[in-house]
Amino acid sequence: MPHIDLNVLGAPLKSCCIDPLTGFYRTGYCQVGPEDIGVHAVCIEATEDFLAFSKAAGNDLSTPNPHYGFPGLKPGDSWCLCAPRWQEALEKGIAPPVYLAATHEEALTYSDLQDLKRHALDGDVNDLLNDLRQKKR
Numbered sequence: 001m002p003h004i005d006l007n008v009l010g011a012p013l014k015s016c017c018i019d020p021l022t023g024f025y026r027t028g029y030c031q032v033g034p035e036d037i038g039v040h041a042v043c044i045e046a047t048e049d050f051l052a053f054s055k056a057a058g059n060d061l062s063t064p065n066p067h068y069g070f071p072g073l074k075p076g077d078s079w080c081l082c083a084p085r086w087q088e089a090l091e092k093g094i095a096p097p098v099y100l101a102a103t104h105e106e107a108l109t110y111s112d113l114q115d116l117k118r119h120a121l122d123g124d125v126n127d128l129l130n131d132l133r134q135k136k137r
Contacts, residue, residue, distance in 0.1 A: 016043035017078035043102035
């Protein structure tokens, strides 16, 4: 039986973004594994403030790096972000918004689900949770 990656709501993980192609494994999904020491688990929507924060913290996500096939992010782009970096941005008051359905459950090792929910972009969280409860019955 194949392994199914789950999101922070306990449902199958949804795609984060294919343009630009994201994820540690460049599958479009925020999948994590033993090789991913940064834990690229949080599907974000980049904001100007977050990109500036990340650059100042030593991770320039806005400048293209063609050697790695990285186009550089601009505000509005979705991206699989390292879970510890999202938590750090939260603590600084500049956490970017997230897509819960595309955020890997491993993010819960670093961040509280309630914090992620407060920054969620994907619809009414209560509707998502009710859908999950119905599927488990």
